[in-house]
């Protein structure tokens with residue numbers, strides 16, 4: 263692949279520097295007070311909530327250790343992911359839905375530049391109910407259903423088992439985040455009771471001959487509630503530091519998960535917390551794998567700042583929007599190059 267394919271070339275301002283900034287990096291938070299407790303130790307939980315609050319405010323990103331997800335399960339999923347992607351393109355292309363989601367695909371664009379990656383998406387709930395289209399006046403719904411990969415054996419079972427763990431961890435993190443905002447621990451659960459739209463993504467970034475021009479994933483913010491990411495030892499994820507807008511490499515930490523606040527938490531918190539821009543670099547020698555779990559609410563969730571957090575001094579900064587409509591709009595625009603930027607939450611910002 264000597265020729266440079268222009269579809270992958272980032273605008274000059276988005277091209278990555280290949281030298282690495284080794285900064286102190288995002289906070290690492292030990293979750294053992296909520297995972298390994300018999301009788302809850304309230305002072306340990308209180309200080310954990312404070313750590314979460316400052317990580318969400320200062321970075322929008324953090325890593326967690328002692329999270330309760332069995333390492334053996336993660337290793338089994340990582341191994342199966344490698345075996346899956348090692349198949350031929352023809353074989354992988356069989357594992358796809360007509361809509362291009364969920365399943366295998368290799369043509370995703372971020373901000374209209376093609377990403378140097380291939381992915382496999384798998385829904386948390388099968389089927390997942392979503393709006394028929396992004397038209398606000400159309401109440402029609404449709405279903406997304408999971409593919410059934412036959413190879414490697416037990417792939418589907420491993421993925422399902424792993425998703426269950428991601429949901430458990432997701433709910434625990436949401437409790438900590440709710441407490442850190444000063445609202446009830448279970449405040450966010452109502453948005454997940456019906457028609458959760460979460461999904462697991464397996465990312466494979468093959469070696470790239472021009473890593474100074476292309477990106478595995480271009481700069482973006484995650485649009486859902488929370489992302490729980492497992493990255494391998496190769497590294498490549500960079501986060502835009504809020505204090506000085508520098509791209510900071512997130513150093514791979516064995517058996518840790520990287521958590522990032524998505525756009526919906528930014529809105530629920532009325533901008534107290536911010537969904538932070540990030541991207542994934544590629545390199546000439548090593549392939550890289552990463553596994554994000556996008557923890558998303560029911561399609562009919564109306565996204566707006568929490569009533570407890572707004573008042574005359576701190577009025578709502580956003581007009582409400584329907585999550586499902588946003589999701590479907592994004593899915594329609596992610597697989598082709600368009601002339602305009604796709605939908606972002608600032609489109610809902612009040613003047």
Ligand SMILES: O=C(O)CCC(=O)C(=O)O
Pocket residue numbers: 463465479484491493498499540541542551552554
């Ligand atoms: O591969 C990574 O480290 C990040 C992936 C990512 O940001 C995404 O898939 O939304």
Ligand SMILES: [Fe+2]
Pocket residue numbers: 482483484489540
């Ligand atoms: Fe992301």
